[in-house]
Amino acid sequence: MEKAPRSNDLRTRVGGQSGLERRPLVHVRLDDVDHRLLAALAEDARLANNALAQKVGIAPSTCLARVRRLRDEGVLRGFHADVDPALAGRPLQAIVAVRMHGAARSRLKAFLRELAELPGVMNVYLLGGAHDFFVHVAAPDSDGLNDFVIENLSANPGVALTETNLIFEHVRASWY
Structure with a gap:
């Protein structure tokens, strides 16, 4: 049970x-x-x-x-596997900055959850500042990244702007 x-x-x-x-x-x-x-x-x-x-x-x-x-007490939120995206068939990583239209602001939290469920999305950050989200994506190649941005972000009527930044190297920090 x-x-x-x-x-x-x-x-x-x-x-x-x-x-x-x-x-x-x-x-x-x-x-x-x-x-x-x-x-x-x-x-x-x-x-x-x-x-x-x-x-x-x-x-x-x-x-x-x-x-x-x-x-x-919520201090330990979970235990996770650190998967190498390149070895898992998604060697191209990017951070996509997303700005929403003003009328879409009431859907920020719902859109955050939707983004987190998309294939290839590693992390989603809801932000304060010039952008509303940073979406960390791993894609199989540049065509896959382009398709992800166009189909899941640019085609969304609530999205005003996207800006894609390629990640050349990532090192996981041991912050604690």
């Missing part, structure tokens, strides 16, 4: 039926052990609990409880 998603569950906040509601920002108190756990998981999210506990210097039962709390 599947349990109901928690209010801070990523499915509820982003991909679920309820969309992108704003959650009240609640500061979660993190101590040095929590920060070490987050750094270790950011480096390798596949670490087994025993290995993670040993790396951080705590008991496995403590480690399990702390990781569970970090997930329950």
Whole structure:
């Protein structure tokens, strides 16, 4: 029996039926052990609990409880595979800046969700500033990128402008 998603569950906040509601920002108190756990998981999210506990210097039962709390409180939003787009058949990456028409502003959040579901879209950012979105796309070739922009963005009546910037190299930062 599947349990109901928690209010801070990523499915509820982003991909679920309820969309992108704003959650009240609640500061979660993190101590040095929590920060070490987050750094270790950011480096390798596949670490087994025993290995993670040993790396951080705590008991496995403590480690399990702390990781569970970090997930329950929304600090850890999920665990992800870092797929190489080139090796997966999409070697051409771009950031496409999108500006919407003023009349389409009421659909920004819905369009954000629609963009995130398109094939080849790696990330979508809703912005403040000159552009409304940055869409990180991986395509098989320049024709595929061109087709993506024309069919999914330029053809949309709410889109006023697109600007495509090719990515020559990407290095995943370990920010934590």
